[in-house]
């Protein structure tokens with residue numbers, strides 16, 4: 001399905017000339033950037049979109065199947081020049097088209113946030129082989145390949161903007177394990193490794209690639225777990241006695257995407273309330 005980018009406001013987008021960083025490469029503008037957030041129709045992606053818009057950036061709000069929710073997100077963003085883009089992230093052709101539409105609709109692309117994801121249960125001892133294969137295929141297609149293809153297609157636009165940032169929304173599950181969703185844990189470990197490889201590959205272009213690894217976050221994805229009989233035990237995993245709010249993940253994403261964080265490329269930032277510590 002093809003959806004034309006929808007410009008919410010006819011106001012001319014604010015453009016800022018790229019400034020030259022200490023590395024000698026042109027750095028992304030620190031304000032008025034073009035930002036593509038995948039999976040922005042709800043949850044963490046919605047909070048990330050709102051955080052960028054609140055600081056004056058223009059956001060491409062990507063959605064997969066939740067058009068009405070995405071339109072609401074778009075309508076609620078402060079500022080002007082935001083657009084809607086659609087793609088099933090499991091479809092490489094749709095991903096490529098969507099990234100190009102986002103860059104065209106925003107006029108430039110400085111930041112890509114690979115946030116969209118699925119969390120499909122397939123407990124190894126209670127799942128038949130067919131279900132097992134389906135869960136692995138879908139999870140890797142959306143979470144890992146979707147992010148990889150979006151990044152590949154974003155690179156020419158980031159280079160054209162003089163540099164920028166890619167931020168992957170990974171998960172604590174990459175480190176702590178996901179006994180009921182092993183494909184999810186593997187997809188997030190893959191996102192981390194992908195971010196590190198791409199950090200090396202893209203630094204010469206002034207592009208940082210990083211990841212944020214949240215523990216449980218109060219969103220639709222975690223609702224069944226958090227509202228279920230095990231919810232209190234999950235909240236007790238953190239010494240704060242709660243799970244993260246989407247805005248707390250957005251804060252980390254915002255910093256990782258900033259020019260000031262460019263030299264932190266390759267890092268993975270935990271946002272898990274000290275529920276899982278690693279060094």
Ligand SMILES: NC(=O)c1ccc[n+]([C@@H]2O[C@H](COP(=O)([O-])OP(=O)(O)OC[C@H]3O[C@@H](n4cnc5c(N)ncnc54)[C@H](OP(=O)(O)O)[C@@H]3O)[C@@H](O)[C@H]2O)c1
Nearest residue numbers: 039041043044064065066088089116117216217219221222
């Ligand atoms: N919630 C948590 O506890 C938690 C913890 C750690 C990491 N994370 C990660 O944080 C990210 C956001 O999660 P969330 O909690 O905000 O989840 P959510 O509320 O379920 O939102 C998921 C988003 O991903 C999009 N999406 C899913 N499948 C898609 C597909 N095939 N094509 C295009 N878009 C698709 C959805 O868009 P449509 O509905 O429009 O298709 C939606 O906007 C995910 O990568 C997740 O793994 C979440």
